[in-house]
Amino acid sequence: DMASKAESAKAKEFNPPSQGNAGVYVYRNSFVGKSLKKDVWIDGKCVGETAPDVFFYTEVPGGKTYKVDTESEFSPNTIEVMLEAGKNYFIRQFIKMGVFVGGAGVEQVPEEQGKADVAKLEMAKTGKCSAAR
Numbered sequence: 269d270m271a272s273k274a275e276s277a278k279a280k281e282f283n284p285p286s287q288g289n290a291g292v293y294v295y296r297n298s299f300v301g302k303s304l305k306k307d308v309w310i311d312g313k314c315v316g317e318t319a320p321d322v323f324f325y326t327e328v329p330g331g332k333t334y335k336v337d338t339e340s341e342f343s344p345n346t347i348e349v350m351l352e353a354g355k356n357y358f359i360r361q362f363i364k365m366g367v368f369v370g371g372a373g374v375e376q377v378p379e380e381q382g383k384a385d386v387a388k389l390e391m392a393k394t395g396k397c398s399a400a401r
Contacts (some may be wrong), residue, residue, distance in 0.1 A: 279386075284354055288329060288353050292326050292357050293359065294318070295324070296319070297320075297388070301370040301371070304363055316396055323352050339372065345362065358383070358386065
């Protein structure tokens, strides 16, 4: 499910998150594994199921470390990121092709790269994952 064009455009203004929160952009722009959809979670809460060329935007309370993870057949791929209030963060999900299956990973990217990447993508609605935790 995609967000409206207006919501997508607003998210691409990269405004600061609301008071006390950190903004998190999770996106996928890899060319590999186009047919694969992969859930992304922040501290066990579903952000959404990524498809190629989409991004999600969510806010979380700032000032703490979060686990961002994505489903992968190889092993859970988790990174820990310290999210400060008042800042936006960019997490890129990437697909890794295995012999039989495609896995996924997540990485934090610098703000400038994240903004440039997200600007080319469309926003999807958050909160829908294929698997329960």
